[in-house]
Amino acid sequence: MKIVVASKNPVKLKAARLGFETYFDNVEVEGVEVDSGVSDQPKSDAETLAGAENRVNNAKQNYADAAFWIGIEGGIEYGVSGIEAFAWIVIKAAENYGRARTTSFQLPPQVAEYIKEGYELGEANDIVFNQVNSKQKSGAVGLLTNGKVSRTVLYKQAVELALIPFLNHKLY
Numbered sequence: 001m002k003i004v005v006a007s008k009n010p011v012k013l014k015a016a017r018l019g020f021e022t023y024f025d026n027v028e029v030e031g032v033e034v035d036s037g038v039s040d041q042p043k044s045d046a047e048t049l050a051g052a053e054n055r056v057n058n059a060k061q062n063y064a065d066a067a068f069w070i071g072i073e074g075g076i077e078y079g080v081s082g083i084e085a086f087a088w089i090v091i092k093a094a095e096n097y098g099r100a101r102t103t104s105f106q107l108p109p110q111v112a113e114y115i116k117e118g119y120e121l122g123e124a125n126d127i128v129f130n131q132v133n134s135k136q137k138s139g140a141v142g143l144l145t146n147g148k149v150s151r152t153v154l155y156k157q158a159v160e161l162a163l164i165p166f167l168n169h170k171l172y
Contacts, residue, residue, distance in 0.1 A: 001020075001024055001026055001027055001028065001067045001068070002028045002030065002065065002066045002067055002068075003016060003017075003020055003027060003028065003029050003030070003066060003067065003068045003069070003070060004030050004031075004032055004059050004060075004063045004066040004068070004069045004070070005029055005030070005031045005032070005059075005069075005070045005072070006032060006034045006055035006056055006058060006059035006069065006070065006071045006072070007031055007032075007033070007034075007055070007072060008031040008032070008033055009031070009135070009136050010136055011135075011136055011137070011139065011150075011151045011152050011155065012031070012070075012072045012155060013029050013031045014152050014156075015072070015151075015152045015153075015154075015155030015156045015159055016029055016070050016072070016155075016159055017029045018152070018156045018159075019155075019156045019157075019158075019159025019160045019162075019163065020068070020159065020163070022160050022163075023160075023163060023167060030063075030066070032059055032062070032063050034054075034055055034058035034059050034062060035054065035055075035058055036051040036052075036054050036055050036071075036073060037050065037051065037054035037058075038050055038051035038054065038073070040120055041075075041076065041115070041119075041120040041121060042073060042074075042075035042076070043075065043076055043077065043078070044075070044077050045075070045077055045086075045088075045101075047075060048073050048074070048075025048077075048086070048087065048088050049073070049088045049090075049099070049101075051071070051073035051075070051088070052071040052072060052073035052087075052088040052089060052090040052099070053071060053090050053099075054071070055071030055072070055073060055090075056069050056070060056071030056090045056091070056092050056097075057071075057092075059071065060092055067093060068091055068092065068093050068166075069091070069092045069093075070089065070090070070091050070092075070159070070162075071088075071089070071090045071091075072087060072088070072089050072155060072159075073087060073088050074086070074087040074121070074135075074139075075087065075088070076107070076115065076121055077104075081106050082106055082107060082109065082112055083106070083107045083111075083112040083115060084104040084105060084106055084107065085104060085105055085107055085121060085140050085141070086101055086102050086103065086104035086105075087101070087102045087154070087155060087158065088100075088101050088102075088158075089101075089102070089155065089158040089159050089161075089162045090162065091159070091162045091163060091166070093166065096165055096166060096169070096172065097165065098161075098162040098163055098164055098165040098166060098172075099162050100158040100159075100161035100162040100164075101158060102154050102155060102157070102158045103154070105140075105141060105144070107121070107140065107144075108128070108144070110128050111124045111125060111128050111140070112124075114127055114128065120135075121135070121140055122134055122135030122139075122140075125139070125140050125143055129143045131143070135151075137151075138150045138151055139151030139154070141154050
């Protein structure tokens, strides 16, 4: 079964593969570059969801030879406790779609300050944690949990949940 992920980020590709392998055999994942149509650092729930929707729609339109298409968009949102990070996952097939949001977590004040200065979350993490390209590795959640929860693990569960409509055709 071919799955097109609207990204070449290895974390997103692995999360998609692992999430699908929870329910399906013979999963083949291909990553493609498409435009999200939102800012490089989405700063609201709505903008992040729009980015995931745009990614999946662009992938489906430009790479038609798949059983499923997946858009994954990480974002942040200003809340009462500071800035929180999360992601939206949107999965489409020929006639159906599913979507799920990851759990969110609070970012440390030092990372939040860099974001307020205009840095993307990944860049801010790299500065604060003295890393290189952390967004394609463990991400903020991995850095903040000492590797106990990785970005892949965070996204995998949301992929599994976004597949619910495909597992329950009669209800959706």
